[in-house]
Amino acid sequence: MCKDGFEFVSYSSPTAAVLQEIEALVESVEGGTGIVSAISFDHVLNCDKEMDCYFLAYAGSLLVGAATVFAPKADEGEIALCVRADHRRCGIGSALLAHAIEVLDRHRVASRILICDAKSVSGASFVRTHATTELFSEYTMGLSGGLPANVEGDVAIRVATDADVPRMAEICAAAYGDPMAESRQFIETSMIAVQREGYVGSVGTDLVAVCFISTSAGARSVNTVAVDPRFQGRGYGREFLTKILHAQPRDGLKVVLDVNSTNANAFRLYVRLGFEILSDIRYYRV
Incomplete structure (x- = not known):
């Protein structure tokens, strides 16, 4: 799928090379900010193994955005996403979220949850546009x-x-x-x-x-x-x-x-x- 010069692809089980691309993207987004993207790489627990759970956006050969769905329950999917700072406000995040929701709808996953680090200013802005109700926080503790x-x-x-x-x-x-x-x-x-x-x-x-x-x-x-x-x-x-x-x-x-x-x-x-x-x-x- 292409939109406004970007190419969007999805995977249920990406190759090791694609996973490395996603890891590099997450590192570039999170690096030095103290902000967690919450992108999930552990989808072995997903209830439906055939469902696409990685959603990627490319500008040419450069990975500029990613969303993942973690769905260990048949009726609920958690969506996390991140976009390169120099490609924000281009509609990439909205398109990735829409693509993830479309797949969840197709697989009859009724409850869709968007997750976002409380410290992320850009994430808070995105949430205000796309989310309806704050449910709870999940604390990562060390x-x-x-x-x-x-x-x-x-x-x-x-x-x-x-x-x-x-x-x-x-x-x-x-x-x-x-x-x-x-x-x-x-x-x-x-x-x-x-x-x-x-x-x-x-x-x-x-x-x-x-x-x-x-x-x-x-x-x-x-x-x-x-x-x-x-x-x-x-x-x-x-x-x-x-x-x-x-x-x-x-x-x-x-x-x-x-x-x-x-x-x-x-x-x-x-x-x-x-x-x-x-x-x-x-x-x-x-």
Whole structure:
């Protein structure tokens, strides 16, 4: 698709060379600004593997804009985008967003969410034009000052196995309020994802907690932390996560996690463990 001298293309699974182009674009946009584009490179968890989730804009051979869709749920897609500073106000962002929404409509994804760093002035302007309602923030938090003090207690941790998947799905469905089938699919996909390892925590014979650790070149990310609601309020979540952190290699990678601003209990837990807010990504209905 071409518009006003720009060429627009989309992919469900781009080549390594295209991914490098996107990474270079993101680096050029984010570099030195302290602003996070929130462009997602981890689409293995997308519910529909055939759906295009990378949307690119070229001026000749130069990649000048990109949007991605992260859609681990069948009914919701998160759209992030970035455009080179010298190509803004040319309609590129609007065209990328429209293209992403068109694909989500085609795949019957009813809920479309635009995400934007709260510090981005140009992003705020874009949001005012294209979004309707601010929903919440997602804080990326980083562990500062070293690991929290290890704890002794009743929670035993281990690497998750395929046999744990049904119980892991039950815990996540109960903790997050998601449909069981959706949680089961998410856990199954997470278990086979590259550079992602699942952990479970048990108290006696009861499996009570779940999380995943994703490792990249720059960081170790804690994902999908969930404690069975029947066992919450007893300190098991703090003990579980502390032991998970101590089980990771001492390789110098920074440890990060994301938390929804509406999840006050989890936010307080992460602060007590020594995590600090690194970025504030706002979520908007479009």
